[in-house]
């Protein structure tokens with residue numbers, strides 16, 4: 001299955017600027033991207049990075065500096081056009097965000113399986129975003145930001161696509177804010193967790209909610 005992995009190379013992860021410098025945010029974003037690409041490939045997906053600028057990775061890279069929604073919709077259109085599909089039965093394509101530091105092959109496998117049954121199978125992010133989906137319905141398009149999960153459910157209904165939610169803690173955890181770093185230290189198994197530990201982050205369970213703090 002083709003798996004599009006959007007990746008921003010311009011000022012990535014700005015919401016982590018209270019705890020990481022610009023260079024660190026770029027390095028950490030890259031570690032998460034590498035983890036996601038490995039998990040996708042191990043799950044049997046064929047990843048393509050959809051990046052805003054050049055990025056040196058093994059899988060093919062498409063550079064498109066338009067806003068996220070425009071770039072992803074162009075990539076979806078390109079996939080379905082190449083597939084020659086004009087009706088409801090198309091070769092599925094997945095979009096998996098590059099900041100899913102907890103994604104494992106097993107979690108992605110479950111999403112890919114759900115995408116073989118439903119026209120659109122989607123893993124919501126905590127807070128209402130859209131962390132990953134599989135679509136096999138050529139008319140389906142995205143509209144990211146805000147409560148995009150709800151918007152995407154509505155778009156699927158509007159175009160007549162049936163929709164399945166994929167309930168997955170690992171796929172629901174996108175790393176946006178400092179509080180999310182604790183999740184990476186608790187559950188992460190790859191380069192992103194290692195990068196945080198090397199940068200001096202550790203879990204602090206002394207007060208209230210467990211947090212990632214820098215020593």
Ligand SMILES: Nc1nc2c(ncn2[C@@H]2O[C@H](COP(=O)(O)OP(=O)(O)OP(=O)(O)O)[C@@H](O)[C@H]2O)c(=O)[nH]1
Nearest residue numbers: 006007008013014015050051052067068097098099
């Ligand atoms: N191709 C592409 N990918 C993007 C763009 N904006 C964000 N992404 C990617 O989409 C996923 C979700 O991004 P967000 O968490 O919304 O944004 P971010 O830039 O990573 O972080 P913030 O600056 O904190 O909002 C990540 O994999 C980003 O790398 C864009 O304009 N184009």
Ligand SMILES: C[C@H](OP(=O)(O)O)C(=O)O
Nearest residue numbers: 129130144145146148176
């Ligand atoms: C791209 C956006 O990500 P978030 O800003 O919710 O992390 C979304 O999922 O719509």
